[in-house]
Amino acid sequence: MFFYNYVNHGNRYKYSGKILYNYLKKENEDLIYKDISSINNLDIKDEDYVYYYFEYNNKPLSSHIIGRDPKANKYFDKIPQYNDFKEFFPESIIIDSHNTLKVCIDMLKRNNKLYATLDKGYGGNSSFIIDKHNIYDTYNIIKNNNTKARVTPYLNIVKNISVHLILFKDGYIITNKTNQYIYKNVQFRGNFYPNNLTEEENKYIDMIIVSIADKLIKMNILGIIGLDLMITDDNKVYLAEINPHKMGSSACINMLSELEWNIPIPILEYYACSGLSINDIKLKVNDINKIKWSLLYLYNTENISNKYNIINSEDMFDYMKDTYNNRNNHTVYFKNNYNSKDMYFRFKIEAI
Numbered sequence: 001m002f003f004y005n006y007v008n009h010g011n012r013y014k015y016s017g018k019i020l021y022n023y024l025k026k027e028n029e030d031l032i033y034k035d036i037s038s039i040n041n042l043d044i045k046d047e048d049y050v051y052y053y054f055e056y057n058n059k060p061l062s063s064h065i066i067g068r069d070p071k072a073n074k075y076f077d078k079i080p081q082y083n084d085f086k087e088f089f090p091e092s093i094i095i096d097s098h099n100t101l102k103v104c105i106d107m108l109k110r111n112n113k114l115y116a117t118l119d120k121g122y123g124g125n126s127s128f129i130i131d132k133h134n135i136y137d138t139y140n141i142i143k144n145n146n147t148k149a150r151v152t153p154y155l156n157i158v159k160n161i162s163v164h165l166i167l168f169k170d171g172y173i174i175t176n177k178t179n180q181y182i183y184k185n186v187q188f189r190g191n192f193y194p195n196n197l198t199e200e201e202n203k204y205i206d207m208i209i210v211s212i213a214d215k216l217i218k219m220n221i222l223g224i225i226g227l228d229l230m231i232t233d234d235n236k237v238y239l240a241e242i243n244p245h246k247m248g249s250s251a252c253i254n255m256l257s258e259l260e261w262n263i264p265i266p267i268l269e270y271y272a273c274s275g276l277s278i279n280d281i282k283l284k285v286n287d288i289n290k291i292k293w294s295l296l297y298l299y300n301t302e303n304i305s306n307k308y309n310i311i312n313s314e315d316m317f318d319y320m321k322d323t324y325n326n327r328n329n330h331t332v333y334f335k336n337n338y339n340s341k342d343m344y345f346r347f348k349i350e351a352i
Contacts, residue, residue, distance in 0.1 A: 001028060001030050001031050001032065001045075001047045001048060002031070002032050002033075002034055002045075002048045002049070003017075003020075003021045003024060003025075003031050003032065003033050003034070003048070003049045003050075003051070004034050004036045004039075004042065004044070004048065004049065004050045004051065004052075005017035005018065005021065005033065005034070005035050005036065005051045006036055006037070006039065006050070006051060006052045006053070007035045007036065007037060008037050008038075009052075009053050009054050012246050013051075013053045013054075013246065014035075015254075016051070016053070016246065016254070016265070016266040016269075017051035017053075017266075018033070019254070019264045019266045019267065020051060020066065020266045020267065020270055021033050021049075021051070023264075023266075023267050023270070024049065031049070039052060049066060050066065051066045051067065052066070052067050053067045053068055053245070054067065054068065054245070066270065066273075068223055068224070068244065068245055068273075069221055069222050069223045069244075069273055071219065071220060071221045072221050072223070072225065072244035072245075073244065075225075075242045075243075075244040076120070076244060077119050077120055078117050078118065078119050078120070078121075078126070078149075078150055078241060079094060079119045079148055079150060081241060081242045082094070082150050084215075085212060085215070085239060085242065088208055088211070088212065088238065088239035089150075089152075089238055089239050090152045090153075090155060090238045091152065092150045092151060092152040093107070093150075093151050093152075094148055094149070094150055094151075095116075095142060095148060095149050095150075095151050096142060096147075096148045096149075097139070097142050097143040097146075100135075100138060100139045100142050100143075100149075101135060101136075101139055103151065104130055104135045104138060104139075104151065105135065107151065107153065108130070108131070108132055108135070110153070111153040111154060112131065112154070113129055113130065113131050113153075113154035114129070114130040114131070114151050114152065114153060114154055115127070115129060115130070115151070115152050115153070115154050115155065115185075116128055116129075116130050116138065116149045116150070116151045117149060117150045117241075118141070118142075118145070118147055118148075118149045119147050119148045119149065119150075120147060122243075125187070127186050127187075128141075128186060129154065129185075129186065130151065155230070155232050155238075156232055156233040157182070157185055157230045157231065157232060157233075158231055158232065158233050159179065159196065159197070159201070159230070159231040160179065160180035160181075160182045160228065160229070160230050160231075160240070161177050161178070161179060161180065161195060161197065161205060161228070161229045161230070161231070162177070162178050162180050162191060162226060162227065162228050162229070162247060163175055163176075163177045163178070163205075163209060163226070163227050163229075164224055164225070164226050164227075164246070164247065164253050164265070165209070165212075165213050165216075165224070165225045165226075165227065166223070166224055166265070166268045166269060166272050167213060167216055167217055167221060167222050167223060167224075167225060167272055168217075168222065168271070168272045168276065168277065168278035168281075169217065169220075169222060169272075169275060169276075169277065169278075170217075170277050170278055170279070171217075171277075171278035171279075172213040172217065172278070173268060173278070173281075173283070174206075174209060174213075175253050175257065175265075176193060176194075176195075176253070176260075177195050177197065177202070177205065178191040178192065178193045178195055178253075179191065179192050179193070179195045179196060180228065200235075201231055201235075201237065204237050205229055205237055208229065208237060208239065209227060212227060212239070212242075213225075221244075222272045222273050222275075223269050223272050223273045224245065224246055224265070224269050224272075225242060225243065225244060226242070226243035226244075226245065226246065226247035227239065227241075227242060227243070228240040228241045228242075228243070228247075246265070253265060254266070260285060261283040261284060261285065262283075262284050263281075263283065268281070
């Protein structure tokens with residue numbers, strides 16, 4: 001009996017597969033772990049498990065194929081997100097190769113800058129600023145990629161927040177909200193905790209999160225969903241995007257899940273996708289208010305202030321060792337991320 005863990009979807013999913021294997025092995029002592037890079041020609045038996053997180057046509061737990069709920073696939077693209085949840089987004093216009101010039105010229109008569117998000121992309125690599133100098137560049141991007149984009153007047157964002165939801169058929173669990181570091185209001189570079197939300201901001205964000213969670217459950221979308229939100233300088237809160245998968249902060253969120261609830265996130269996701277009732281999940285809530293952490297991706301030449309708590313440390317080294325490789329003084333180097341210079345990853349957790 002084998003547990004096949006598909007490893008080409010990225011380290012956060014590879015590590016989640018290992019956590020799930022260790023859980024399943026408690027009930028199946030004969031379960032053998034194997035990393036795989038392809039499922040082609042794989043002789044899968046009825047009793048085997050395959051952790052294949054982004055299999056497009058899979059049904060979680062059907063034939064022991066374990067992964068994200070396939071009904072959430074549509075939200076990989078930004079336009080369907082906006083169409084289904086536009087009440088939470090800033091007012092936007094959808095552009096394509098036919099109306100890009102007209103819409104952008106018209107909107108720039110009333111705004112100095114615009115913010116555009118292409119239909120496909122992640123981590124901010126699909127977002128850019130439009131001004132009067134690059135309208136034709138925008139048109140060429142849309143036309144050459146045969147895509148669409150969501151355009152909104154540029155907003156002065158003062159806080160970026162992310163949160164994971166674990167959606168059950170009859171309820172949901174909300175993880176701790178974290179601040180995002182968004183470079184130049186465009187590019188995602190990581191998260192830090194605790195967040196800097198005011199009581200009023202926290203209350204309003206909760207209202208949005210609950211509304212989205214209820215709507216997703218009614219659509220029968222289960223498992224993990226990530227939400228990115230933003231707060232403007234005039235105290236308005238908007239949804240930035242929906243992520244139908246574990247987000248970049250999932251390694252830290254999983255660690256906090258173990259500390260706070262004694263259950264890792266991949267196990268909660270497994271329970272949710274298997275159709276269990278949330279009432280069957282017994283969470284033991286521990287106080288983690290004295291924990292602070294940061295997980296950032298930074299350019300080597302970038303100067304970041306201490307407010308992000310970026311400190312090289314041996315803390316949690318054992319936790320991270322199965323997730324990332326090529327460590328040097330517990331700093332992990334990634335090549336060519338975001339198609340740019342070498343970037344580095346730093347993780348720190350400490351009690352305060």
